[in-house]
Each structure stands twice: as structure tokens, then as C-alpha cells.
Amino acid sequence: MGKRVTLQEIADALGMSRNTVSRALNNSGSVSAETRNKICQMATSMGYKQFSPIEPSVPQAAADAASTGKTEIALFTHSFPGASHSGTRLLEAFQNRIDSLGYKLSINIIRDVELENLALPANINLDNVAGILCLELFSLRYSSFLCSKNIPILFVDTPLLQSGALKADTLYMENTSSVYRMINTLIGSGRKRISFIGDRFHCQSFYERWQGYVSAMTDNGITPDSSLCILDDDNYPYHDIAWLSERIGSLKEMPEVFFCANDFLATCTIKALRLLGRSVPTDVLVCGFDNAPEATIIEPNLTTVKIHSSSMGYTAADLLLSRIARPHMPYKKTYIETDVIFRQSTGTVG
Numbered sequence: 187m188g189k190r191v192t193l194q195e196i197a198d199a200l201g202m203s204r205n206t207v208s209r210a211l212n213n214s215g216s217v218s219a220e221t222r223n224k225i226c227q228m229a230t231s232m233g234y235k236q237f238s239p240i241e242p243s244v245p246q247a248a249a250d251a252a253s254t255g256k257t258e259i260a261l262f263t264h265s266f267p268g269a270s271h272s273g274t275r276l277l278e279a280f281q282n283r284i285d286s287l288g289y290k291l292s293i294n295i296i297r298d299v300e301l302e303n304l305a306l307p308a309n310i311n312l313d314n315v316a317g318i319l320c321l322e323l324f325s326l327r328y329s330s331f332l333c334s335k336n337i338p339i340l341f342v343d344t345p346l347l348q349s350g351a352l353k354a355d356t357l358y359m360e361n362t363s364s365v366y367r368m369i370n371t372l373i374g375s376g377r378k379r380i381s382f383i384g385d386r387f388h389c390q391s392f393y394e395r396w397q398g399y400v401s402a403m404t405d406n407g408i409t410p411d412s413s414l415c416i417l418d419d420d421n422y423p424y425h426d427i428a429w430l431s432e433r434i435g436s437l438k439e440m441p442e443v444f445f446c447a448n449d450f451l452a453t454c455t456i457k458a459l460r461l462l463g464r465s466v467p468t469d470v471l472v473c474g475f476d477n478a479p480e481a482t483i484i485e486p487n488l489t490t491v492k493i494h495s496s497s498m499g500y501t502a503a504d505l506l507l508s509r510i511a512r513p514h515m516p517y518k519k520t521y522i523e524t525d526v527i528f529r530q531s532t533g534t535v536g
Contacts, residue, residue, distance in 0.1 A: 260292050333353040383416045
């Protein structure tokens, strides 16, 4: 048996710290995509046992599907992916990947009645399903119910997981570091009164964006002020411009910046500010998260965070197929890097 390769040996070979190598290989903490790729390539070439590429197990998953007759991968979603630009591109990449290996995708919209009663869709037959992809499914109770079915599952984003974890693989866009960088840059330009708009408990990603916001404020000696934020739960009509403008108008003072949990909320905020007679970016700055098509259509163009949706789709396919091939391996939490994009809605900042 060959000598076991250690994290320190990989770090020494690259001239990096052991902590950086550990964060990259375990998808924890902030490591740039370029650095992570270098570390992964070195780990693979050195034969690091705890780091094995996903790809070799994928053909095995296809072979297993052919032998068992389970060639269906089921998408479970509470919101049709067509409603989300990033969700659409992710799903296109995912389907392209599984199609090339002989799988077919079935789309299952999970209704409220099924969420409440912990019921599977009426037309699903798990005997034919090799794995499940969960997208825009943020009920913790229902997600846990699915995990109890002993079938390979991948969640792209999840309900808020503050005190536990799902018994499944999870895939996220990087949230905390990108929001931290954005807010830190805005503070560096002299802005101190920065508001957060959105239900931070809506899902894990929204909460991580909230954490990035709070960390950036705190690290700059600014106490986050909830009286400047709009944190109502998502049962409230954020899409209603009159309601949102009323909420903004009721704040104790007008913030200098609104950071919104996604681009939809940001575009609604810009429209609500117009209703209040406020101009962006002359009177107030606005930024979002997603880099949805609206970000470059709305005037002014929106400062935001770009999600690499296609990369997430291909990664999602490989993660789920890897789980199908090796059902007993430890569960993985994977993050895909994001990019901050400064545009007109924050003026000259960035």
C-alpha cells in the first residue's frame, strides 16, 4: 500500500497554507475558483485518497441504471423553474448532462396539499426513479420526508438549516463572501446606513446572504440596524410596489443603500423608490443578487452577484449521478463560486 498523502504535503507542493488546502477540498470557507482548481488538480495528481473526482463514478451510475431499469431522474420543485432565470439555465445544463448518459427527466410540481400531507406526487413511481433533484423546495418538513425514502437525492439550495442537516447531498451558490465583498466596498465608499430587504429565513442561501451583510457591517464597526431593514416573511407581498413603497416610507430614516436578497426584490425596490420620488443612484443606491436578465434591462442597470447557473447544473448532475453509483459515501455540501458585478445602480462605487 502506498504512502498516504496528507493535506500538508499538498500545501507544501503548492506553497500554500494547510488551511487553504483544507477549505478548498472540503468546500468550506472562502477560496477563489482559480485557487480551488489548482488545489484539486494537485490533490488528484498526488493521489490524495479523501479527494476523488466525481466523474469516474458517473459512467458507473449509467451502467447501474441500464441494469436496473431505473432511467428516470425526478425533479421536485414547488415553483416551476421557468419562473427563475438561474433555475432555467441550471436545469438546461442538468438535463443536457443526464441526457447524454441515457437518463430522462420528469418534472413534478409539489403542491401545497402535498407539502402539508407529506405526500408524493400522484404520478410518481419511485420504483422507476434512480434519483431526485430538488430545486426551489424550501419546506424543511417535506425535505426531511423525502430523505426518509432511501433514494439518492440532491438539493440545490435548501430550507434554512440552522440546527441540523439533511441526509442528502446539497449544492449552493456561494453567498456569504460575495455579499461581504459587495457591502464592504459600499462601506469603503463612505456609506454607513445600509438596509437589507428580504425574508432572511426564506432559505439557506438568503440566510447566508444576511450573514454576509451582518459580518461586513460588524467588521467595519457598524451595528446592523433592523429598523432600517425590511425583513418581513415572504407571505407579505414584496412584489406589490405600493406595499413596498409604504414599508420603505415607514423606515425611521432613509438608508443610503438597499441590499436586496435577490434581483427580483431589487427591481421592485427601485420601482418603489420611484413611487416615493427617490432617484437611483442619485438619492439612494440599490443592489441585488442573481444577475437575472432584469439586472441589465432596468434603468439604472443593477449592481448584483452573478450565479454561474450552467456550472451549477453540470455539477448538480455529477453529484447526483455520483450518489446513485455510490449511495453509501459521506454526504457532500458543495459551493459554486459567484462574482460581484458593479453597475449603475450603485453609481461610481466598485
